[in-house]
Amino acid sequence: ELGEKIRSCGFYKVKSKNILATSRKIIEEFNGQVPDTMEELITLPGVGRKTANVVLSNAFGVPAIAVDTHVFRVSNRIGLANSKNVLDTEKDLMDNIDKNMWSKAHHLLIFHGRRVCKARRPLCNECPLTNYCLYYKEVEI
Numbered sequence: 001e002l003g004e005k006i007r008s009c010g011f012y013k014v015k016s017k018n019i020l021a022t023s024r025k026i027i028e029e030f031n032g033q034v035p036d037t038m039e040e041l042i043t044l045p046g047v048g049r050k051t052a053n054v055v056l057s058n059a060f061g062v063p064a065i066a067v068d069t070h071v072f073r074v075s076n077r078i079g080l081a082n083s084k085n086v087l088d089t090e091k092d093l094m095d096n097i098d099k100n101m102w103s104k105a106h107h108l109l110i111f112h113g114r115r116v117c118k119a120r121r122p123l124c125n126e127c128p129l130t131n132y133c134l135y136y137k138e139v140e141i
Contacts (some may be wrong), residue, residue, distance in 0.1 A: 018046030037106045049087070057103040063103045065093045070113025077117060077135040 003016035022044045022077050027035060034055065035041050041052035053066035065071070067086045071093075075081040081092035116123045122135065128134045 012041045015046065021045040022047065033057060036062075049090070053090075053106075057106065063099045063102040065097070065106050067088055067093070068110065069119070070117075071109045073119060074109045074113045074117045077122075078129050079134055088137060 002019060003012050006016055006019075009015055025044055026032060030040070031035070035044070036056070036059075038049070038052050038056065041047050041055055047055075050066045050068055053064035056062040056137045057064040057066065059080060067075075067090045069131065072081075072086060072089050075089055075093055080096050081089040082094050083089040093105070094102065112129075116127050117129075117135075124130055124133070124136050124139075127133065
């Protein structure tokens, strides 16, 4: 039944199972309260570091940087990170961005990645960051 309601989402069958299993676990093991630590959050079905960081940041106000495909791409292109994987990118960003700005930076990097610094056809001619962008320097647009 839940799967049908979220059918428009990708992987809706897996997501619906994880939502139900996570809901049960929160009720049974956390007294109905969403956990507020990375260690506890990642024990929930379907929750990894990215989702845990989003929850920590948005629900609990804990400074965190969730690295999704946009954050990974943009931060590595503009030199905020120099990593081949998500975990190292997260560490680089935590080292290079003031902790008080982590959550805001996460949202700004996503926005920039969706609107300007696209994966296939980045809009470099509209980008204010070309002076810092390694990708721009490589392709010499």
